[in-house]
Amino acid sequence: MLTIKDLYVSVEGKEILKGINLEVKPGEIHAIMGPNGSGKSTLANVLAGKEEFEVTSGEIIYEGEDLLELEPEDRAKKGIFLSFQYPVEIPGVPMVNFLKTAVNEHRKFRGEKEFTAGEFLKMMRQKEQLLDMNAHLTNRSVNEGFSGGEKKKNEIFQMALLQPKLGILDETDSGLDIDALKTVAHGVNALRTPENATIVVTHYQRLLEYIVPDHVHVLYNGKIVKSSGKELALELEEKGYDWIKQENGV
Amino acid sequence: MSVLVEKADLSLKYTGHYNDVKDLLTEGSSDILNSKRNKAFQDFVMQGIPTRKNENYKYTNLQPQFSPDYKFIHQREKTELDLNQAFRCDVPQLDTHLAFIFNGWYYEENRSVGQLPEGVILESLEKIAIEKPELLEKYAQLANTEEDPLVALNTTFAKDGYFLYVPKNTKIEKPIQLINFLQADKDAFSTQRNFVYIEEGADVKMIMCDHTLNLNSYLSNSVTEIFLGANAHLEYYSLQNQHNKTTSLNSVFIHQEKDSTATTLNSSLHGGLIRNNLKFILNGENAEANLFGMAFIDRKQHVDNFTQVIHAKPNCMSNQVYKNVLDDESTGAFAGRIHVVRDAQKTNAFQRNNNLLLTDSATMQTKPQLIIDADDVKCSHGATVGQIDEEALFYLRARGIDDKKARLMMMNAFAHEVIQQIKVEPLRDRIDELVDKRLKGEVARCHECAYNCEC
Ligand SMILES: Nc1ncnc2c1ncn2[C@@H]1O[C@H](COP(=O)(O)OP(=O)(O)O)[C@@H](O)[C@H]1O
Ligand SMILES: [Mg+2]
Numbered sequence: 001m002l003t004i005k006d007l008y009v010s011v012e013g014k015e016i017l018k019g020i021n022l023e024v025k026p027g028e029i030h031a032i033m034g035p036n037g038s039g040k041s042t043l044a045n046v047l048a049g050k051e052e053f054e055v056t057s058g059e060i061i062y063e064g065e066d067l068l069e070l071e072p073e074d075r076a077k078k079g080i081f082l083s084f085q086y087p088v089e090i091p092g093v094p095m096v097n098f099l100k101t102a103v104n105e106h107r108k109f110r111g112e113k114e115f116t117a118g119e120f121l122k123m124m125r126q127k128e129q130l131l132d133m134n135a136h137l138t139n140r141s142v143n144e145g146f147s148g149g150e151k152k153k154n155e156i157f158q159m160a161l162l163q164p165k166l167g168i169l170d171e172t173d174s175g176l177d178i179d180a181l182k183t184v185a186h187g188v189n190a191l192r193t194p195e196n197a198t199i200v201v202t203h204y205q206r207l208l209e210y211i212v213p214d215h216v217h218v219l220y221n222g223k224i225v226k227s228s229g230k231e232l233a234l235e236l237e238e239k240g241y242d243w244i245k246q247e248n249g250v
Numbered sequence: 251m252s253v254l255v256e257k258a259d260l261s262l263k264y265t266g267h268y269n270d271v272k273d274l275l276t277e278g279s280s281d282i283l284n285s286k287r288n289k290a291f292q293d294f295v296m297q298g299i300p301t302r303k304n305e306n307y308k309y310t311n312l313q314p315q316f317s318p319d320y321k322f323i324h325q326r327e328k329t330e331l332d333l334n335q336a337f338r339c340d341v342p343q344l345d346t347h348l349a350f351i352f353n354g355w356y357y358e359e360n361r362s363v364g365q366l367p368e369g370v371i372l373e374s375l376e377k378i379a380i381e382k383p384e385l386l387e388k389y390a391q392l393a394n395t396e397e398d399p400l401v402a403l404n405t406t407f408a409k410d411g412y413f414l415y416v417p418k419n420t421k422i423e424k425p426i427q428l429i430n431f432l433q434a435d436k437d438a439f440s441t442q443r444n445f446v447y448i449e450e451g452a453d454v455k456m457i458m459c460d461h462t463l464n465l466n467s468y469l470s471n472s473v474t475e476i477f478l479g480a481n482a483h484l485e486y487y488s489l490q491n492q493h494n495k496t497t498s499l500n501s502v503f504i505h506q507e508k509d510s511t512a513t514t515l516n517s518s519l520h521g522g523l524i525r526n527n528l529k530f531i532l533n534g535e536n537a538e539a540n541l542f543g544m545a546f547i548d549r550k551q552h553v554d555n556f557t558q559v560i561h562a563k564p565n566c567m568s569n570q571v572y573k574n575v576l577d578d579e580s581t582g583a584f585a586g587r588i589h590v591v592r593d594a595q596k597t598n599a600f601q602r603n604n605n606l607l608l609t610d611s612a613t614m615q616t617k618p619q620l621i622i623d624a625d626d627v628k629c630s631h632g633a634t635v636g637q638i639d640e641e642a643l644f645y646l647r648a649r650g651i652d653d654k655k656a657r658l659m660m661m662n663a664f665a666h667e668v669i670q671q672i673k674v675e676p677l678r679d680r681i682d683e684l685v686d687k688r689l690k691g692e693v694a695r696c697h698e699c700a701y702n703c704e705c
Contacts (some may be wrong), residue, residue, distance in 0.1 A: 048648045076650035090642045092663025101659070102649040109650070141663070142645075158649065 007058035079165030148175035185210030280379035290405035309583035508534025
């Protein structure tokens with residue numbers, strides 16, 4: 001589904017990703033862990049198409065296509081979804097309008113009939129239940145005045161509405177209490193199918209108790225320095241990131 | 251020819267014109283209007299057409315606007331068009347007391363005003379000034395001819411406009427809608443003078459719509475004086491939708507007594523050069539003034555809003571929010587002056603001006619000015635000039651919304667803060683739609699335009 005080959009990325013002339021290789025197959029869950037500043041969000045944003053990150057070499061193939069050639073909106077419509085680490089507030093853009101527009105853009109792309117307001121609302125209410133979303137949140141502007149936890153839930157709520165093929169969750173667990181974490185994990189698991197895949201970016205192993213990965217990668221200083229099964233997450237939790245740092249000569 | 255001579259020539263043109271038409275101006279007009287002309291003319295001669303040296307007109311060069319040879323409309327002209335027929339407001343459910351003003355003159359055959367509550371008068375200013383001069387005792391008291399040359403010129407030429415009187419404790423449920431049309435067989439200069447007297451405890455909503463009906467160039471110079479009694483309430487919406495060969499100069503003065511509230515909301519959708527002067531005098535405790543404005547301009551359009559709020563008594567509140575979206579090479583200006591006089595303690599005065607520049611060649615000048623002579627006051631002002639928030643744009647695009655649509659959503663969001671202040675719901679929905687069309691680059695006119703004014 002996704003193949004990243006020897007990817008180098010810079011921002012403002014500073015090299016951040018230094019040769020990433022990654023292969024994600026349908027049905028898989030990959031966890032990417034690593035200390036702060038190692039480049040996890042950069043990788044996630046490059047996949048979503050953020051322009052300020054400059055790919056200096058390497059390639060990304062998504063479903064047989066050169067992903068780097070696609071605009072962010074086209075990537076989204078082809079099934080890539082980024083749950084942002086820091087979802088931005090957009091005062092004045094009502095949540096409902098935003099969600100309806102996004103869903104209908106996806107439907108149009110797939111050649112399906114656009115939802116009417118009524119149809120959309122009905123569908124939205126169902127997904128709200130799945131994530132135990134407070135209905136009043138969808139009456140506000142996008143993310144405006146949402147708590148940290150509500151913002152994260154809102155990301156997964158959008159994922160539930162858009163049903164991507166490849167979900168990339170960037171630190172979706174940070175800022176969530178244990179109940180919210182369980183709800184979010186439940187939401188993510190409920191959306192799983194044998195055809196779609198998830199990349200979970202996280203700092204802690206906690207979330208991985210609920211969303212169990214097939215592969216765990218450690219990203220450090222712009223490189224994947226370790227890849228293994230889910231046991232790697234536990235090992236990391238035990239030994240801490242200093243272990244990785246020492247192994248990599250810091 | 252030096253600039254100085256040219257400038258003097260320009261003012262001379264208008265002073266010369268006054269001498270030519272003096273008799274025409276006084277003819278058929280009332281003593282009260284005529285009695286102000288000479289002094290107003292002297293004040294105009296002293297000030298001349300404003301140049302950018304005039305601090306209040308620093309960002310708007312009016313010299314080129316006053317240069318063309320306009321036809322002056324100093325007498326009521328018969329219109330061939332029956333405005334009642336020609337115009338049907340296409341805002342659904344917008345049920346109003348409707349009256350037309352044609353080239354600055356209150357239309358004689360208004361038939362859509364409908365039944366006004368007892369004692370309310372909506373009429374031609376010229377007529378009231380002759381028949382009931384006692385209602386115009388305060389004429390020209392707010393609009394000071396020494397302070398502004400446009401006001402001086404208006405007072406010199408003033409013959410007609412609308413007059414509105416709302417007696418004590420009268421609430422008018424339906425909005426009063428006044429539609430200004432400009433239509434002449436040549437480029438024309440129109441003068442309009444309005445007077446509104448709202449007594450204690452009365453409650454009124456007004457909607458002003460400005461339109462041009464053909465492609466000639468126009469300069470419209472209007473002055474409106476509004477007196478608001480104690481505990482009276484006013485909502486005043488103005489929708490500027492004229493073509494790009496129009497110069498629209500508007501000076502609105504609002505005088506408030508205690509416990510009164512006034513909200514003005516100005517929406518500039520189209521127009522060549524627009525200058526709005528808005529001056530509030532809060533002259534009684536607990537008076538509240540809200541000043542909202544939004545403008546959407548492109549090409550070489552220019553919009554300049556100049557507000558002044560004078561807190562003359564303690565415990566008053568004023569709140570200003572002006573927002574502009576500027577495209578192409580358009581230029582905009584906002585200058586807001588808040589003056590808290592001595593002893594106007596416990597004043598709350600807020601002001602904000604946010605601007606969205608869609609291109610690198612659009613420019614915006616913004617200048618707050620606080621003059622505070624009391625010590626116990628809360629004042630704040632803030633201005634931003636920026637481009638669309640790239641992070642928010644990316645967020646929308648990452649959800650599958652294309653760049654163009656995402657930008658449109660953000661621009662609508664930007665304007666939304668002002669639009670939501672419109673309390674007349676069908677008007678709000680309609681303006682929402684017009685703004686959306688305007689931002690999409692479609693021509694947004696507020697009625698089915700059968701007049702080919704496609705610029
Ligand atoms: N927009 C940016 N401009 C400059 N530096 C950036 C930018 N975004 C990220 N960085 C830098 O890139 C490095 C990796 O950041 P990031 O990908 O956010 O790490 P992580 O998500 O693993 O904590 C950090 O040193 C960070 O400061
Ligand atoms: Mg990060």
